[in-house]
Amino acid sequence: MTKQLRFKGGIHLTNSDSKKVKPYLITKTLVPENQETPIHFVAEDLVSDKLFYRRNHFPYPAFSSSFYFLPIDGHVQNPSVFSLEQIYAMPSKTIKVVLECSGDKRELFKPKVFGEQMGKGAISQGIWKGVPLRTLLQYAGMLDHTKEIVFEGYDNGPRTDSNNVYNFTRSLPIEKALDEDTIIAYEYNNHPLSFKHGFPLRLIVPGWYGMASVKWIKKIVVIEKEFKGPFQTVDYIYYPNQENDSGKFPVTTINVNSTIQFPLDRQLLNTGIYKINGIAWTGEGKIATVEISMDGGQTWDPCKLSNTPKKHAWVRWTYTWNALKKGEYTIKTRATDTEGNRQPGKPLWNRKGYGYNAIDKITVKVE
């Protein structure tokens, strides 16, 4: 009888709750935590905190956020320390921003490169609220000849290429630091920032790849010269050559890009009418057009944009396809932005695998 009672419990498992089908983050590494957004299954324009991709260089930092203060010093008139209360009390800015890891789509490079093998999901979007960085810099009073602003995170550890311990630290050139959209964020999608995404304060640098948006800010330092930390001068550099460092240049702005969300690559389909859909985004300006090719790139048709393109946000696009003839189809999409940038046929191969933005491509079979 005990057994039957246990199984009566089991019967509850057949209610609709147990049939809910959810997508999850896609685990790439656990320590440090690196997980992709299941981008093909994200229909929302505001990705939930739970499905926002996680990209870390180190294990999660230990620090007391109860006694948190933000210092700004270096080449300034008034070295300052701000409490969270002071920061929350300042005029705020709220913006919808795409964050994309510069290693997004890394697994597509040929020849293959080393590092986390990100698919197409190291990208997410949501609404960030915070204080413009320039407001804080105005309080501190930058001195003449300021060149860069350095952001040190609480996260730290050794690197695979060295046994020294480093904090994750990045700099911004003064022009980008003073951009009205560059903010020190404390809310995401109308909730306090979650710990994993940088609580209590993180930088948000719209239009730049995600490495610029330092989490768990420990301090801000204003400098007169170029910052030379390893996350600025070793990583996050495009090295176009396999054998040497010639032709290298830093990773900054997000490249114009698009991703087909439906259908999936290598999907089998019945004959019928389908709405192909996806997203497109860029780091400079706005998306101007998204085009699709159903014949492997010979001819291109415009896709329908589902919303008005905005700076820093992705745009959703659709295309209605009458898949009446059986066979294999290669589907390609290319986005063009208002600055005249267009997705190339081939990506810029680089040794560390940053900034992949070749024309998106899938193959499906109608049977």
Place this chain on the structure above:
Amino acid sequence: MTKQLRFKGGIHLTNSDSKKVKPYLITKTLVPENQETPIHFVAEDLVSDKLFYRRNHFPYPAFSSSFYFLPIDGHVQNPSVFSLEQIYAMPSKTIKVVLECSGDKRELFKPKVFGEQMGKGAISQGIWKGVPLRTLLQYAGMLDHTKEIVFEGYDNGPRTDSNNVYNFTRSLPIEKALDEDTIIAYEYNNHPLSFKHGFPLRLIVPGWYGMASVKWIKKIVVIEKEFKGPFQTVDYIYYPNQENDSGKFPVTTINVNSTIQFPLDRQLLNTGIYKINGIAWTGEGKIATVEISMDGGQTWDPCKLSNTPKKHAWVRWTYTWNALKKGEYTIKTRATDTEGNRQPGKPLWNRKGYGYNAIDKITVKVE
């Protein structure tokens, strides 16, 4: 003040709970639900129900498990209907079994094939408890010249290659049906089967690929001839030719196989001593040896098996690697079973992408 209170709530996020890093299922499709186990991050020998891979042909079925009965009819003396209570009261069998989807590692085939692009995680293992199928068949009394036993699941829907509606239905030859390890299971890891994994009753066919282990059994039919349903004669057939069906043969037994869990493919490592580890399994007999090559397959060393190989279960293996010299390394593993089967250098390419079991291979860089 309201805002500060909200952020006091936020501060809880910095406790250790919020830093827990978990792997998740890897979403391949949502409807029907197909999700892989994050196999590289599974350290347990009993995969939790939550991380057990999910492979479905159709949306989850709707049926009342409160009024569930299992009919057995066809070519038998006593067509019977069993209640769950009757089945739970029969002598039971409990076995640790690997289930592997025949599409496991499908994404590795070159040229690429269509269908869910499974990585290395369409495999899980745990302890199943149920009644031996042959016990039920003895109650029903199979008549002479019985050839196959047919299992119909409650799950149904159209196929991509047809607009008819089918229930997922598969047959077993009489010999495999009478094997003492073939059971009708109602418990997994000491808990009632979860709905998603076939509650209230599913077949478990140890040693065969997962398609044989029909979930949500609706009825069992004993037949004198060969079953011809589409999941028996169209799908789950090896088609070694791209262009035609010549040379085809059915998918049955799990091929001998191994997977490297650590390091990850394309991982960057510091110099140091590492414990390479993984799993190996086979459908017939037991794993005899697992060998590793650190030089791309020129020389092979034995791995250490962490537990005594058992029929139907995977074995864990390790190998200590002194990674003292910087450079790129291709690591390969090959398992051999007691029946003399060994992983081949090249997989048997087949149009639908079943049974991939080529030597496992990753590339890492020590820097």
